[in-house]
Amino acid sequence: MTEALLDPLPGLILLPLAWGIAAFLLGPGRGAAPAIVTLSLQFLFCLQLTHQVLADGPATHPVGGWGAPLGIDLMADGLATAMLLLTQAVALPLAVYARAYFRPGAPEARHFWPLFGLLLAGLNGLFLSADLFNVYVTLELVGLAAVGLVAMGGGAGQIAAALRYLFATLLGSGAYLLGVALIYGSYGSVSITTLEPLVAAHAPTLVGLAGGLMLLGLMLKTALFPFHFWLPPAHGGAAAPVSALLSALVVKASFYLILRLWLGPLAPLSALHPLLPWLPALLGTAAIFWGSWKAIRALRLKMMIAYSTVAQLGYLFLIFPLLGALGGLQAGIMQAFAHGLAKAAMFAAAGVLIKATGQDTIAGLAGAAQKLPLTLFAFGLAGVTLMGLPPSAGFLAKWQLIEAALGQDCWLIALVALAGGLLAAVYVFRVLRQAFLLTAPESSLQPVPRSLEWAAFALASASVLLGLRGVELMQLLHVGWAG
C-alpha cells in the first residue's frame, strides 16, 4: 500500500480518494487543510511523472502486481500526463480558493471537500485508465461527483440544474457503456491497446454503431453544440469554486476520451470517410458562434462565463480534421490548458466579484475595478487568454491552430479561430468596460479575503505565463504519438 502511494500512477488516484474520505470523516465543511497539503503532493507527483515520461516514454503500473490482460493496467503516455498536469495545476489553487470561499460551517459547503476528492480521484483515474470499462467507471465517478457538487448549494435553481445535468451525464455515460458492451461483444476485449489492431483488421457495422454511440455520449458530456443545453445552468448556477472545477476540468475529461478513442481504437472508423472529421469541427464552429453570441447577450456574469465555455469548447473540436499531424493535437491540448487555467481564473474572479457586490449581474459591476483591482486584473488576464491575445497560452493555441490549419489547407478553420477570438473580445471587454466605469452607485462592496483574489490571480498568471514557454508541454505530446 505504501509502495503504491509513492508511485505516481496509483498515488494520483489513491491520494485524492484518501483526502476525500478524510474530509468526510472530519465532518461537514472541514478537510480543507489535508486537501491542500495532499494536492501539493499530487502536483509534485505530476511533475515527477512528467519528468519520467519525457525521459523514458510512457509509464505503466500493473495494479496489485497483476497486469493486463488478467489485471488492470494504469498507463500514462504524453497526452495523459499532460491532462494530469492540468488537473492538479488547476485543482491546487482552487482548493486554496475554496477554503477561503466557503465559510466553515456554511450549509452549502457541507459536502464540498469529500466530493472534490472523489472528483479528482475520478479524473486522475480516467486519464490513467488503459481500458474502456475502467474509463466508464471513472466517468461515472466524475459525473456523479460533479452533479453532487452542483446540487450542493441546495437552492431551487441549483437542484433543477443538477437534475438536468444528472440526466445529461447519465444519458451520455449510458450511451458510452452501450458502445463498450457492443465492442466487447465483437472483440472480447476492452483494453485500448489490444483493440487498436483488432479494429484496424476488421470492423463490422456493429462496431461502427458502437463507436458512434460512444462518441455521441461523450460529446453530450463535453457539452458540444447542440448538446450544450445542460451546461450553462449547471456551470452558471453552482458555487464559484465548483463552476471553476466543472468548466476547467470536468468537460475536458470527456473531451480527452473522445480524442483518445479517435486517435486510438476508433481511428480506422474515423478514416472511413474524409468528411467524417469535419463533423465535430462543424459542430465546434457552431459552438463558437452560438456560445459567443449567448455570452455577448448574457445579463448575468456567471452565465456569460458559462456560455463562453460553450464557445471555447468549440475550439477543441476544430482540431479533428487536423489530427493527421501532431500539430493539430498540440493545438488542441494547448487550448485545453489555456481554457482550463483561464476559465478557472475567470470563475474564481467572478466569485470574488459576486461576493463583494452581493449580486451576479454584469450591470452591477460598475466601479468594481477601483475596489478590487487585483481581481479585475485577474479577470482581464484570463480574458486575454480567452481572446487569444499575446502573450498567453490562448495565443499560442490560436497560433498553432491556424498554422496547423494552413499546413493542411483547411483555411476555413483558421478563419473560424480568428473570428472566435474577436467575438471573445466583445464579451470580455463588456465586463471590463462595466467594471472600469467610474460611477460606482454606492460603495457598498463587502470585504473579501485576500487569498480569494490571489488564487484567481495565480491561475490567470499561469494561463499567461504558459504563453511564454510551451516547449516542454509540446515535447510531452510527442511521447506516445503514433502518427
Add this chain to the structure above:
Amino acid sequence: MSTNEALLLAVLASSFLPGLVIFILPEQQVALRTTLNLLGAFSKLGLVIVLLAGVYQDQTYTFRHVVLPGLELALKADALGLLFITLSAILWLLTTLYAIGYLEGAPHRSRFFGFFSLCVTATMGIAMAGNLFTFFIFYELLTLSTFPLVVHRGTDKAMQGGTVYLRYTLFGGALLLAGIVWLHHLLGHTEFAHAGIVASLGAEHTGSLKLIFLLLIAGIGVKAALVPLHGWLPQAMVAPAPVSALLHAVAVVKAGAFGIARVVYEVYGVEFAQSLNLLLPLALVAAITILWGSLRALFQDDLKKRLAFSTVSQVAYIALGLALFGPVATVGGLVHQGIMKITLFFCAGNYAETLGIHKVSEMNGAGRRMPLTTLAFSIAALGMMGAPFTAGAISKAWLMDGAEAAGSPWAVWVLWTSSLLNAAYFLPILWRAWFKEAKTWPHEHIPARGWRETGWLLLLPPLLTAVATLAAGIFADSSISPLAWAQLITEREYLTRQP
C-alpha cells in the same frame, strides 16, 4: 546570459517592473509612485544611451527565447530600432513629467501610470522585435495597455472612443496575425533581415505573398491610421492630454509606421516588393491619407481633433516615403514628427488645463496669457508646415528630394498641396492666439503667477521639445542629430548589402 542579452531585457524591465509595482500602490502614495516613474524613465534613458554607444561601435545585441518548437521570441537592437527606442525613451521621460503635473490630484493615478508604463514597454518591444512573431506580441500588448488609458476618464464619450479604438485595433490585429502565421507557415520563420526574407520563395508563391503583404499592411495600417483605417484616431482624442501626446507622437501611430518600415525593408525588401508591384499602391494609399487628413483637419474646430487629423496626414508621409524613396527621409521623419507632434499635444493640454480652451475658436488672445506655451506651439506648428530652421524643414526637404530622385513628380505635388493645407489649418490658430483680442476664458483652472503661466511641470516638457525641434533643424548636420543617425542606418543596413 551575456551582458548584451541582459541589456535588452533591462530596457524592457525598466518600465515593466515599475509599472507592476505602481499597479498595486495605494492611490495616496504620490511620492513613491513619482519616484518609481522617474527612476524607471531615467534608468531606461541611461540603458538606451549604453545601447546607442554599443550599436554605434557595431556591437550586436540579440536575445532569443524558444516559446514553442520552431517559434522564437527574438529581441535585437539595430540602428533602425534604436532610433525608435531613443525617441520613445526621451519622450516617455518628458511625458511622464507632464503627466505627473497634468494629473495632479486626479483619481486613479496608480492605474494610469501602471498602464502608461506597460504601454512604453510594449513600444520598446515593438522597436526591438527581431521577428514578426515578437513584433505581434508587443503590438497586441500595446493595444491592451493603451485601451485603459483611452477610457481613463470613464465618461460615456471616453467609453465610446475606447470601443471604437478596440474595434479597429483588434480587427487589425486579427488580419496581422493571419498574415504572420501564413508567412511563418510558408517560410518556417519570420526573422527580420536586411533586404527581406521572402524573396527566396519560389514564383509559385507570388499570389500568396501579395495577399500576405495586404494582410500585414492592413493590420499595421490600422495603428498607422492609413485611410480608410484611421477612424479610431479622432475618436481616441477623448483620452487625457498626456495619453494623446504619447499615442500620437510615439506609441501607437509611430509603432504602426515603424511596423510598415520593418515589413517593407526587412520582410519583403524594397526591390522584391517593387518587383511584386506592391509599393505603388501603398504610396497611393499614403498620398490619399495625406490629403484626406489635411482636408479634414481644416474643418475641425476642436483643437485636439484638428491635431489628430493632422497626425493622420503626417504619419502617412512616413508611409509615402517608405514606399517611394528609402529610409533617410522616412526615418528622419519618424523622429522629427514625433518631437513636433508631442509639443503640439502638450500645448493643447496646457490650454485645456489652464484656461479650459478646447476649441480653435476659443483661442483668441491665448498667446498673451500663455506666451511660452504659445511660443512652443508656434515653433512646432511652423515645423509641421516645414518652415526653415525647424526639424520639419529638414524632413520636408529630404522628402521632396527623394520624390524627385525617385521620379515621382506626382508625389512632389502631393507634398506641396499638403504643405499648403498644413499652413491653412495651423496659421489661423497662430493668428488667433497672437493677434486677436482676448475676451474671457472658458474656464480658468490655474491662475498665472508672474511669468509662470501654468504649472511648471506642464510648461517644461513642451518648451524642451520645442527647443529640440529647433535644434534638430539647425544642427541637422551635426553627428548627433537624428538625421545623422538615419544616415548611419542607411549606410549600415541599406547600402552595404548592395554589390
